[in-house]
Amino acid sequence: MQIDVSTKNMAFLECFSSETRVKIIELLQQESLNIKQLSQRLEISSAIVTKHIQKLEHAGIVASENSTGIRGTQKICRLKLDQAVLQFIPKKQPELPANRANTLSIPVGQYASFEVKPTCGLASPTQLIGVLDDPRYFADPGHVQASIIWFSSGYVEYRIPNFLHSNQKLRALEISFEICSEAPGYNENWPSDISFFINEIPLGIWTSPGDFGAQRGVLSPEWWSSSNTQHGLLKVINIGPTGSYLDGTQISDVTIEDLSVTFAKEINFRIASLESSSNCGGITLFGKHFGNYAQDIVVTMHEDK
Incomplete structure (x- = not known):
């Protein structure tokens, strides 16, 4: 924070x-x-x-x-x-238009495609889904019920509904989610370079400092072991007219115009831990029933009038 x-x-x-x-x-x-x-x-x-x-x-x-x-x-x-x-000199925030905004929530288990490697797994608020460290269970139909997912390398991709009308234009896109690294069990000092993409266009990379488990998650279900990952950090990506930002810090020059989001064109959001990165430390994504923040992946689309 x-x-x-x-x-x-x-x-x-x-x-x-x-x-x-x-x-x-x-x-x-x-x-x-x-x-x-x-x-x-x-x-x-x-x-x-x-x-x-x-x-x-x-x-x-x-x-x-x-x-x-x-x-x-x-x-x-x-x-x-x-x-x-503590931020003594506030970082320049992207300018968001004060126009119409539509917000929606995508469950972390409702990914449209994936490619993951162990350690990996997923769980609903009440139980594990499938078998630990077996990527095949990411294709289990029950994956849509998952409220936490984790993998040591690979990606998950979400399809963001695009309800723009033919006469509307997307001015900015904001995506927030709780995330951290993925170590066996947990490891507070486990850096992971996490990459973000929209429609296969790379937005930038953020290095998660660790896989947090020393303090139990505020929302962790009672059955969830204290030896597991407990919570992540809330991150906010913003793509606007001047570039792409993470928590107000610019991570690339990719603008909303570069994404070419138009009428009837879906938006694909990918979160990846690439084996080619300097710190391939995996990913853990938290939904509204795990971690410290009662939310899934929240997407806000700012439109022209």
């Missing part, structure tokens, strides 16, 4: 003005704790801890959930973020 140092992000920045809140973050780095446990370790009242937790939750740093125990309901707290980058 990138945070601009500005007044609009005061709720986030103020979290670090309190030594107590920083100590809470330090404690949650090691394990999830309930309010009473935090109170005992910090030697302050539960009411004060609750107020600090509310601020951390509002800033998106901590997530909590109610759990029923022997002595009633308790609030379990865990870190939601694994990292945040």
Whole structure:
């Protein structure tokens, strides 16, 4: 996550003005704790801890959930973020037209084509689909139910519906998704060069720093083992009139015009870990029932009036 140092992000920045809140973050780095446990370790009242937790939750740093125990309901707290980058000089953002915009969500299991190599697999919110490390199961009809997929090299490609009318023109395309590397089990330090394509045109490459599993995913189902990958990073690709951007940083000069998206022409979005890359560290894609973000692949098409 990138945070601009500005007044609009005061709720986030103020979290670090309190030594107590920083100590809470330090404690949650090691394990999830309930309010009473935090109170005992910090030697302050539960009411004060609750107020600090509310601020951390509002800033998106901590997530909590109610759990029923022997002595009633308790609030379990865990870190939601694994990292945040403070941006003192905001990077130039692509200019998006203030015109019509259509947004749709594509499940991560609803790919149109694939070519993957082990380690690999896919799972629905309730169970594994097929057999681990067997690419054949990526063709199982049940793959459309997948809410997490992973592979060590290869690609998945999604077909984005194009509902433009004959008199309309696409001005910008935005695609967001949760993603990380793929290591056996997990490895926080496992770089992977991940390439992105639209209609076979390369948009650019992003290097994922690792395959994250040290902190359990906020949305990880109970049956999902803690030894597995837990969450990724939320990335946003934007292709507009001035080029292609990832999280506001330009990754290529490919513009929306270069994609030649017109009436009745489908849009194919490919995510790949190429064996020819310097860091072929695989890909894990998270849907709305896994990871830290309750979303699938979200596509927004900005159109002319």
